[in-house]
Amino acid sequence: xxxxASRAAFGEAxxxxxxxxxxxxxxxxxxxxxxxxxxxxxxxxxxxFNVGIAESGMIGLAAGLALTGRIPFACSxxxxxxxxxxxxxxxxxxxxxxxxxIGTHVGVAIGEDGYSQMGLEDMAxxxxxxxxxxxxxxxxxETAQAVAYAVEYPGPIYLRLTRQSLEPVHGADYRFQFGKVxxxxxxxxxxxxxxxxxxxxALAAAGKLAAEGVSAEVVNVATxxxxxxxxxxxxAGRTGRVVTVEDHSIHGGLGSAVAELLSxxxxxxxxxxxxxxxxxxxxxxxxxxxxxxxTDGIARTVLKFVGR
Amino acid sequence: xxxxxIARLEGIAREGRVQxxxxxxxxxxxxxxxxxxxIDILTALYFNRxxxxxxxxxxxxxxxxxxxxxxxxxAQYFCMAKAGFFPMDRLITLRKLGSALQxxxxxxxxxxxxxxxxxxxxxxxxxxxMALGLKLGxxxxxxxxxxxDGEVQEGQVWESAMSGPKLGAPDHHLxxxxxxxxxxxxxxxxxxxxxxxxEPVIDKWTSFGWAVLxxxxxxxxxxDKAFDQAEAIAGKPVCIVAHTVKGxxxxxxxxxxxxxxxxxxxxxxxxxxREVLGGAAPDWAxxxxxxxxxxxxx
Numbered sequence: 303x304x305x306x307a308s309r310a311a312f313g314e315a316x317x318x319x320x321x322x323x324x325x326x327x328x329x330x331x332x333x334x335x336x337x338x339x340x341x342x343x344x345x346x347x348x349x350x351f352n353v354g355i356a357e358s359g360m361i362g363l364a365a366g367l368a369l370t371g372r373i374p375f376a377c378s379x380x381x382x383x384x385x386x387x388x389x390x391x392x393x394x395x396x397x398x399x400x401x402x403x404i405g406t407h408v409g410v411a412i413g414e415d416g417y418s419q420m421g422l423e424d425m426a427x428x429x430x431x432x433x434x435x436x437x438x439x440x441x442x443x444e445t446a447q448a449v450a451y452a453v454e455y456p457g458p459i460y461l462r463l464t465r466q467s468l469e470p471v472h473g474a475d476y477r478f479q480f481g482k483v484x485x486x487x488x489x490x491x492x493x494x495x496x497x498x499x500x501x502x503x504a505l506a507a508a509g510k511l512a513a514e515g516v517s518a519e520v521v522n523v524a525t526x527x528x529x530x531x532x533x534x535x536x537x538a539g540r541t542g543r544v545v546t547v548e549d550h551s552i553h554g555g556l557g558s559a560v561a562e563l564l565s566x567x568x569x570x571x572x573x574x575x576x577x578x579x580x581x582x583x584x585x586x587x588x589x590x591x592x593x594x595x596x597t598d599g600i601a602r603t604v605l606k607f608v609g610r
Numbered sequence: 611x612x613x614x615x616i617a618r619l620e621g622i623a624r625e626g627r628v629q630x631x632x633x634x635x636x637x638x639x640x641x642x643x644x645x646x647x648x649i650d651i652l653t654a655l656y657f658n659r660x661x662x663x664x665x666x667x668x669x670x671x672x673x674x675x676x677x678x679x680x681x682x683x684x685a686q687y688f689c690m691a692k693a694g695f696f697p698m699d700r701l702i703t704l705r706k707l708g709s710a711l712q713x714x715x716x717x718x719x720x721x722x723x724x725x726x727x728x729x730x731x732x733x734x735x736x737x738x739x740m741a742l743g744l745k746l747g748x749x750x751x752x753x754x755x756x757x758x759d760g761e762v763q764e765g766q767v768w769e770s771a772m773s774g775p776k777l778g779a780p781d782h783h784l785x786x787x788x789x790x791x792x793x794x795x796x797x798x799x800x801x802x803x804x805x806x807x808x809e810p811v812i813d814k815w816t817s818f819g820w821a822v823l824x825x826x827x828x829x830x831x832x833x834d835k836a837f838d839q840a841e842a843i844a845g846k847p848v849c850i851v852a853h854t855v856k857g858x859x860x861x862x863x864x865x866x867x868x869x870x871x872x873x874x875x876x877x878x879x880x881x882x883x884r885e886v887l888g889g890a891a892p893d894w895a896x897x898x899x900x901x902x903x904x905x906x907x908x
Binding site for chain 2: 327348349351353354356358359361362363364365366367368369370371372374388389391392393396397398
């Protein structure tokens with residue numbers, strides 16, 4: 303299976319699901335070509351709404367649609383979605399309006415457009431709100447299933463999607479399980495818990511670490527909220543060391559969620575790999591290297607962490 | 611609806627004013643000014659306009675009502691109790707721990723409330739989504755949304771105002787959506803004209819493509835007639851600009867920004883209630899007067 307951006311897999315899945323369920327509608331704010339809902343809009347013009355560059359209105363509109371029996375996907379760049387936090391807080395999360403919030407273009411991996419377009423705090427913000435799960439699928443196979451899950455899920459839900467292509471980490475027979483981590487590579491010395499864009503790099507880093515005599519377990523955390531506490535505690539218990547990897551601020555994202563869990567339940571040495579700045583313009587590969595999210599960076603950090 | 615019984619509606623609104631003063635006095639906090647300015651509009655909506663069934667608050671064909679200026683929810687709570695959504699004696703639990711009568715409208719806590727509002731500016735976009743969702747679902751129900759005049763300073767209102775007349779075209783124009791602007795001229799910090807004048811507000815809505823009507827928001831007959839006109843307008847949503855008086859009906863609250871967000875003390879509430887009632891207290895009002903007199907002695 304070729305590498306594919308999760309936003310592209312989302313657009314294809316939505317097109318497919320839209321044929322089967324008339325309740326599905328999209329709401330965009332002038333980024334439908336980027337969020338990949340444009341194909342849906344072309345196929346079902348009566349069910350695709352573009353409100354112009356007006357994200358607050360888009361999210362409120364989606365809430366009203368959800369409360370009258372539609373299944374709205376409200377889509378924009380993650381940073382613009384989360385920028386309308388107050389509308390999400392009151393009209394979506396508190397209300398439990400079953401809006402499917404789609405945040406694309408997450409992380410420094412978007413590259414050249416730079417800091418103002420990078421979704422780096424979306425998970426931190428939404429983790430603070432009750433009622434709204436966060437799912438970041440790892441590849442196209444998982445994305446398609448996560449979108450189908452979002453349609454069935456009875457409440458609001460947030461899908462965090464990438465602009466860049468993602469290497470496949472799952473076979474075609476993979477079955478996404480909401481709220482469950484997914485063990486991709488067993489190991490004994492350290493658990494690498496990764497989500498989204500840099501997951502494939504974490505897997506490659508585990509290969510490199512094996513050559514250095516370090517047995518790294520790699521776990522895909524697609525559901526960042528609610529966290530699969532048992533799954534993560536089992537892995538941490540097995541290896542005794544945990545590294546988190548995310549293309550998101552280390553403050554408030556996966557690393558924070560894991561730190562909160564471990565420090566309360568099973569104190570375990572922890573290293574968080576992620577972003578600590580607003581981001582900047584540059585080529586995506588260079589940015590991943592700068593923030594330690596590339597294969598070499600992850601391997602280097604893990605080696606140092608395990609004391610080799 | 612034809613031939614509204616104006617005297618009946620005025621009687622309900624009078625009772626609403628008394629109950630607003632009563633519940634805010636018990637709560638010890640809240641927003642009397644805007645509740646009193648909007649009560650005639652809500653009375654016309656709840657008792658001569660909207661289709662709903664208090665025993666089936668999730669009936670799919672019900673008309674929807676969104677009080678976007680959520681701080682004035684005491685007026686809505688009165689209408690809901692009067693209509694039978696919950697017993698009238700529950701009104702005095704307003705703002706108390708564990709009560710479904712939250713300080714601002716709460717869809718989760720209280721069946722019959724359609725949206726969580728109080729964070730100003732959001733209600734219109736949610737109401738628009740409902741109007742569109744109802745159209746897409748092939749339902750004939752209508753959506754009513756009340757905005758405050760200070761509230762329209764929020765940017766999100768104008769995002770929705772701009773797209774409202776265009777959204778859903780060509781098959782599903784939102785002519786099932788009726789906005790009412792409660793134009794009482796006062797917001798928390800003072801007079802709207804001084805804080806941030808919203809004029810020319812009729813031109814603004816008109817230029818965005820809305821049908822705009824103008825009424826005296828305390829004349830229930832006029833308000834009701836405007837709702838008739840709004841229902842007859844096809845192809846676009848309607849905005850009714852209702853000229854109102856903040857604190858209407860209680861002389862010392864009228865047009866005074868102080869009473870935007872301050873609860874009356876029992877003696878003040880009693881004075882207000884006597885003004886609202888005019889002459890001798892009717893049977894239903896006597897226990898309320900006794901209750902507030904007792905509260906004043908504690």
